[in-house]
Amino acid sequence: MTEPTGLRARKKARTHDAIADAAISLFLARGFDQVSVNDIAATAEVSKPTLFRYFATKEDLVLHRFADHNGEAARVVRARQPGDSPLTALHRHFRAGLDRHDPVTGLNDHPEVVAFHRLVFGTPSLAGRLTRYLLDDEEALAGALGPGIEARLRAAQVLAVQRVLARTNWQKIADGRTAPEVHPEAVADADQAFAQLRSGTGGTTHHGS
Amino acid sequence: MTEPTGLRARKKARTHDAIADAAISLFLARGFDQVSVNDIAATAEVSKPTLFRYFATKEDLVLHRFADHNGEAARVVRARQPGDSPLTALHRHFRAGLDRHDPVTGLNDHPEVVAFHRLVFGTPSLAGRLTRYLLDDEEALAGALGPGIEARLRAAQVLAVQRVLARTNWQKIADGRTAPEVHPEAVADADQAFAQLRSGTGGTTHHGS
DNA sequence: GTTACTGGGTTAAAAAAGCAACCTGGTCAT
DNA sequence: ATGACCAGGTTGCTTTTTTAACCCAGTAAC
Numbered sequence: 001m002t003e004p005t006g007l008r009a010r011k012k013a014r015t016h017d018a019i020a021d022a023a024i025s026l027f028l029a030r031g032f033d034q035v036s037v038n039d040i041a042a043t044a045e046v047s048k049p050t051l052f053r054y055f056a057t058k059e060d061l062v063l064h065r066f067a068d069h070n071g072e073a074a075r076v077v078r079a080r081q082p083g084d085s086p087l088t089a090l091h092r093h094f095r096a097g098l099d100r101h102d103p104v105t106g107l108n109d110h111p112e113v114v115a116f117h118r119l120v121f122g123t124p125s126l127a128g129r130l131t132r133y134l135l136d137d138e139e140a141l142a143g144a145l146g147p148g149i150e151a152r153l154r155a156a157q158v159l160a161v162q163r164v165l166a167r168t169n170w171q172k173i174a175d176g177r178t179a180p181e182v183h184p185e186a187v188a189d190a191d192q193a194f195a196q197l198r199s200g201t202g203g204t205t206h207h208g209s
Numbered sequence: 210m211t212e213p214t215g216l217r218a219r220k221k222a223r224t225h226d227a228i229a230d231a232a233i234s235l236f237l238a239r240g241f242d243q244v245s246v247n248d249i250a251a252t253a254e255v256s257k258p259t260l261f262r263y264f265a266t267k268e269d270l271v272l273h274r275f276a277d278h279n280g281e282a283a284r285v286v287r288a289r290q291p292g293d294s295p296l297t298a299l300h301r302h303f304r305a306g307l308d309r310h311d312p313v314t315g316l317n318d319h320p321e322v323v324a325f326h327r328l329v330f331g332t333p334s335l336a337g338r339l340t341r342y343l344l345d346d347e348e349a350l351a352g353a354l355g356p357g358i359e360a361r362l363r364a365a366q367v368l369a370v371q372r373v374l375a376r377t378n379w380q381k382i383a384d385g386r387t388a389p390e391v392h393p394e395a396v397a398d399a400d401q402a403f404a405q406l407r408s409g410t411g412g413t414t415h416h417g418s
Numbered sequence: 419g420t421t422a423c424t425g426g427g428t429t430a431a432a433a434a435a436g437c438a439a440c441c442t443g444g445t446c447a448t
Numbered sequence: 449a450t451g452a453c454c455a456g457g458t459t460g461c462t463t464t465t466t467t468a469a470c471c472c473a474g475t476a477a478c
Contacts, residue, residue: 007256008436008463015464036425047216047466052427217433217466224435245455256436261457 016054019044023061028115032062032123059129062120066133069104073159074140086145090158091194094165098186101179106169107186109179117170134159154197161193225263228253232270237324241271241332268338271329275342278313282368283349295354299367300403303374307395310388315378316395318388326379343368363406370402 022044026035037058041051055061073090080089097105103113120126138155145151168189172182231253235244246267250260264270282299289298306314312322329335347361347368354360377398381391 006436007254010254011435012464037427038425045216045219048426049428049467050465053464056427058426215466220465221434246457247455257456258437258458259435262434265457267456 015044015046015050019046019051019054020061020064023055024116027062027119028112032119032126037061057129059126062126063130063133065116066104066130070133070137071140073137073155073162074144077141077144087158087194087198091190094162094190094194095187098183098190104166105186106166106171106173107179107182109173109177114173118174134163157197161197165190165193224253224255224259228255228260228263229270229273233325236271236328237321241328241335246270266338268335271332271335272339272342275313275339279342279346280349282346282364282371283353286350286353296367296403296407300399303371303399303403304396307392307399313375314395315375315380315382316388316391318382318386323382327383343372366406370406374399374402 019040023035023040026040026043037048037051040061041048044051055064060067072093076089076093077086080086084092094105098107101108103116106117108114120130138152138159141158142152142155145155165186169182169186172185173179228249232244232249235249235252246257246260249270250257253260264273269276281302285298285302286295289295293301303314307316310317312325315326317323329339347364350367351361351364354364374395378391378395381394382388
């Protein structure tokens with residue numbers, strides 16, 4: 001199961017990281033629009049075509065971290081334990097993210113993470129493209145939940161709820177509070193949110209239907 | 210006059226250095242014959258064919274430092290000031306090497322350099338190949354000195370003398386003395402050696418003959 | 419109102435690197 | 449002596465990267 005660690009793969013990963021690191025650090029230092037892709041390529045010591053072979057657009061240089069999580073909700077649903085409803089699995093997964101202070105939950109007070117979030121939400125083109133990622137995620141989740149309009153609706157609701165939860169947590173962090181301090185509220189909010197989702201669906205859709 | 214520093218050239222230089230550094234440090238740690246080229250390639254994180262694209266033989270992994278100086282004597286002669294004899298130019302150059310403790314003069318007491326010399330002279334295949342480098346150097350110097358057998362003879366004598374000087378200096382260092390301490394003797398030895406060379410040739414061959 | 423620059427993104431060709439398989443010459447068992 | 453193995457070095461093929469040139473959109477200068 002171990003993916004082959006040849007020279008090629010190792011160097012590819014390093015190049016990817018070098019580009020991403022150069023991009024993020026330049027963006028954080030000077031702002032998204034004040035950095036050209038040429039600057040990034042130069043800093044990462046790769047050519048421009050190489051940069052675009054690793055990242056399709058300038059925005060993706062920032063958003064690949066979210067892209068890595070793409071389809072995660074769908075995966076969680078598909079990999080859930082027999083007997084668990086999709087919502088239960090998603091709830092557990094979000095809760096686990098909270099516990100490990102996963103940045104995607106908004107519950108992370110590392111200065112770098114906070115600055116990163118400010119960068120994303122403070123740059124229109126980034127925030128814009130981020131929503132497109134969410135749409136993909138939503139579509140995948142819908143596919144995992146089943147066919148028909150009902151699944152799509154529920155998928156949209158779930159992701160909307162998660163977005164609000166993350167945004168709420170991030171806001172509290174941005175106001176200067178610490179992650180451990182906010183954690184209990186975040187858990188309570190999540191519990192309430194998922195309970196509300198469940199009431200809407202009745203929680204009737206179980207595995208192996 | 211600045212040589213173009215493109216990405217390609219920079220990365221090539223880095224790869225070259227990475228291989229050379231990996232090789233030297235492994236050789237110093239375990240000895241020439243106890244290290245395989247596979248080890249070196251793995252440590253430098255390149256493939257074996259790549260290693261051999263940069264260095265023709267395993268020996269060259271050690272000797273490229275000498276190879277870099279290849280043809281130096283010839284260059285010195287060709288670039289000498291008008292009015293200087295070849296011997297004067299070579300003498301001045303050797304003297305300058307002494308003053309800056311250039312490792313090729315043997316007058317360098319840095320532990321790494323000493324260990325490097327011990328490696329070279331203590332490994333037959335290395336010492337052997339080193340003489341081949343000297344032969345190339347000799348041929349180039351002969352070409353710079355002029356045509357005919359006379360130039361060849363003088364070239365051979367010059368390089369032989371330099372080799373003895375370097376070896377003498379190195380021996381004193383190997384005996385535990387410091388480079389600054391040995392420096393005056395080294396200068397005196399060089400002066401005497403070049404004086405002797407001059408007496409043999411009469412020093413009559415001047416620039417712009 | 420062109421002209422010219424800048425920035426995001428692409429293309430084609432050539433250099434460089436990786437990989438796997440091979441050749442050769444030694445050494446060491448059986 | 450035969451066969452297996454290892455180390456130095458090579459070969460052919462594929463993937464990756466560089467390079468330089470280009471396209472298109474905005475925008476500042478004249």
